[in-house]
Amino acid sequence: MPEPVTIILNGERRPVAAGSSVAAALLTMGVAARRSVSGEERSAVCGMGICEECRVMVDGRAGVRGCLVTCRDGMEVRTNG
Amino acid sequence: MSGGNPDVVIIGAGIVGAAIAERLSAERLKVIVVEADCAGSGATAAGMGHVVVMDDSEAQFALTAYSRRLWQEKEACWPKAAEYRRPGTLWVAADAEEFAAVEHKHAWYGAHGVQSEILTAGDLAREEPQLRPGLAGALRVPEDMVVYPPAAARWLVERARRQGAVYMQGARVEHTTGSVVTLASGTVLHTGGVIHAAGAQGGHLPVTIPVAPRKGHLAITDRAPGFLRHQIVELGYLKSAHGHETESVACNLQPRATGQVLIGSSRQYGVHTAAVELPMLHRMLRRALEYMPGLAGLPVVRTWTGFRAATPDGLPLIGRAPQCEGLWLATGHEGLGITTSLATAELLAAQMLGREAAIPAEPYSPSRFGEKSAHA
Numbered sequence: 001m002p003e004p005v006t007i008i009l010n011g012e013r014r015p016v017a018a019g020s021s022v023a024a025a026l027l028t029m030g031v032a033a034r035r036s037v038s039g040e041e042r043s044a045v046c047g048m049g050i051c052e053e054c055r056v057m058v059d060g061r062a063g064v065r066g067c068l069v070t071c072r073d074g075m076e077v078r079t080n081g
Numbered sequence: 082m083s084g085g086n087p088d089v090v091i092i093g094a095g096i097v098g099a100a101i102a103e104r105l106s107a108e109r110l111k112v113i114v115v116e117a118d119c120a121g122s123g124a125t126a127a128g129m130g131h132v133v134v135m136d137d138s139e140a141q142f143a144l145t146a147y148s149r150r151l152w153q154e155k156e157a158c159w160p161k162a163a164e165y166r167r168p169g170t171l172w173v174a175a176d177a178e179e180f181a182a183v184e185h186k187h188a189w190y191g192a193h194g195v196q197s198e199i200l201t202a203g204d205l206a207r208e209e210p211q212l213r214p215g216l217a218g219a220l221r222v223p224e225d226m227v228v229y230p231p232a233a234a235r236w237l238v239e240r241a242r243r244q245g246a247v248y249m250q251g252a253r254v255e256h257t258t259g260s261v262v263t264l265a266s267g268t269v270l271h272t273g274g275v276i277h278a279a280g281a282q283g284g285h286l287p288v289t290i291p292v293a294p295r296k297g298h299l300a301i302t303d304r305a306p307g308f309l310r311h312q313i314v315e316l317g318y319l320k321s322a323h324g325h326e327t328e329s330v331a332c333n334l335q336p337r338a339t340g341q342v343l344i345g346s347s348r349q350y351g352v353h354t355a356a357v358e359l360p361m362l363h364r365m366l367r368r369a370l371e372y373m374p375g376l377a378g379l380p381v382v383r384t385w386t387g388f389r390a391a392t393p394d395g396l397p398l399i400g401r402a403p404q405c406e407g408l409w410l411a412t413g414h415e416g417l418g419i420t421t422s423l424a425t426a427e428l429l430a431a432q433m434l435g436r437e438a439a440i441p442a443e444p445y446s447p448s449r450f451g452e453k454s455a456h457a
C-alpha cells in the first residue's frame with residue numbers, strides 16, 4: 001500500500017488512500033457531497049462524471065465533480081452538506 | 082365518474098391536456114384522460130416555463146394575453162412545486178436597430194393595455210449586472226411569469242380527478258377515431274368525443290394534421306441565487322423564432338426558484354431523435370455567453386432536449402378536426418404551449434359546450450388550413 005495522502009476536508013486534516021478520487025474518499029468516510037434543494041444529502045451515483053451528484057468545492061472552486069478529481073496532499077475539499 | 086361511456090377522452094396529459102381535463106371536469110362532463118407516460122411529460126417536462134405575452138400577431142397576442150390573465154387568476158391555487166413567480170421579462174436590445182424595436186413594442190403593448198417600460202442601457206446594467214456592457218437597453222414586461230410546467234400539469238390533473246375525471250397513466254393510444262379509442266393494451270373506449278392533446282405526436286390519428294416537431298435544446302446551471310432576476314430574451318429571438326430557417330439559436334435565460342439559471346434555446350426542424358447534439362448545444366451556450374459572459378463560471382449540471390409542435394403559421398390548432406366527426410384538436414402550440422394552455426382549455430370548452438368564449442376562436446380553428454387534412 002502506498003502512503004496515504006492528507007486532504008483538508010471542511011477544515012479538518014483527513015488521511016485518505018493515495019489514488020482515490022474525492023468522491024470515493026467521501027464515500028469511504030461517510031460524508032455527503034452536497035444537499036439537494038429540499039435539504040437531502042447527496043453523494044456520488046455514477047462515478048463517471050455524468051450525474052453531477054458528487055459536486056464539491058475543491059481548492060476554492062465550486063461545482064467540481066468529486067468523481068473526476070484525484071485526492072492530492074493538502075487539497076482543500078468543502079462539502080455543502 | 083359513474084358508469085356509462087365518457088363524454089370525452091383526452092389523449093395526452095401534458096399541460097394542454099391537463100388544463101382541458103380540469104376545465105371540462107369542472108363543467109361536469111365525464112372525462113377520461115389517457116396518458117402514455119406520466120402527467121406533465123412530453124414537451125411540458127422539457128420546456129422553459131415562461132408565461133409571456135407575445136406581440137407577433139393580433140391572434141398570438143389575444144391568446145397569450147388572455148392566458149396570462151388566467152395563470153394570474155389561479156395565483157393562489159398553484160402548489161409550491163409549480164414555482165409560480167412573476168420576475169417579468171426583459172426583451173434585450175443589442176444595438177440601435179433593436180432598440181427601435183423596443184420602442185415599437187412599448188407603444189404596441191401600451192395600445193393593447195399591457196404594461197411595459199423602456200430601460201436605457203444604464204437602467205439595464207443596474208437591473209441585470211451580469212449582462213455584458215454595451216447593450217442598447219431593454220423593454221421590461223413586469224407581469225410576465227415563470228412556472229415549473231410539469232408540476233403545474235400534475236396539479237391540474239389532480240384537480241380534474243377530484244372533479245370526477247378518470248386518469249389512465251401509462252396507457253398509450255394506438256389508434257383513435259372521433260368515438261372509438263384503442264389503447265396499446267387492447268382496451269377499447271367508446272366515447273362521445275376525442276380530444277387530441279398529444280403535442281408533437283400524431284401517429285394515432287385517423288387524419289394527418291399540419292404539425293411538425295421542432296426540436297429545442299436546454300441547459301441548466303448549478304444554484305447561483307441572485308445571479309439573474311428577470312427572464313431575459315434577446316430581441317433577435319423574434320427573428321429566429323418565427324423565421325423558417327431549419328436551425329437557429331437565441332439567448333433566453335430564466336431564473337429558477339432554486340437559484341439555478343435555465344439556458345435556452347435552439348430550434349431545429351427535421352430532427353426526430355431526442356439526443357443532445359453537441360454542435361447545437363455549443364452554439365446555444367455561445368449565444369448565451371455573448372449576452373452574459375459570467376455564465377461561464379457556473380457549472381452546467383444538466384442538458385436535454387424537447388419537441389415543440391409547430392404549425393405553418395405559428396398559431397395552435399384549437400377546435401374541431403376537419404373530416405373527422407367527434408375529433409377535436411388542441412395542439413400546435415410551438416414554443417408557447419405553457420403560456421397558452423389555460424386559454425386553449427377555455428376556448429375548447431366554450432366550443433364544445435356551445436358557449437361564447439372570451440376571445441374569438443377563429444384564428445386557431447384547424448379548418449383555416451382548409452379541409453385538406455387528408456385521411457392517413
Ligand SMILES: Cc1cc2nc3c(=O)[nH]c(=O)nc-3n(C[C@H](O)[C@H](O)[C@H](O)COP(=O)(O)OP(=O)(O)OC[C@H]3O[C@@H](n4cnc5c(N)ncnc54)[C@H](O)[C@@H]3O)c2cc1C
Pocket residue numbers: 092093094095096097098099115116117118119120121122123124125126127128129130131132133252253254255278279280281282285296297298299345346347386387388389390411412413414415416417418419420421
Ligand atoms: C425547448 C423548449 C422551450 C419551451 N419554452 C416554453 C416557454 O418558455 N413558454 C411556453 O409557454 N412554452 C414553452 N415551450 C412550449 C411548451 O413546452 C409546449 O408548447 C407545451 O408543453 C405543449 O404541451 P402539450 O400538452 O400540448 O404537449 P406535451 O407536453 O408534449 O404533452 C403531450 C402528452 O401526450 C402524451 N402522448 C403522446 N402520444 C400519446 C398517445 N398516443 N397516447 C397517450 N398519450 C400520448 C405524451 O406522453 C405527453 O405527456 C417550450 C418548448 C420547448 C421544446
Ligand code: FES
Pocket residue numbers: 023043044045046047048049050051052053054055065066067068
Ligand atoms: S458521481 Fe456522478 S458525476 Fe460524479
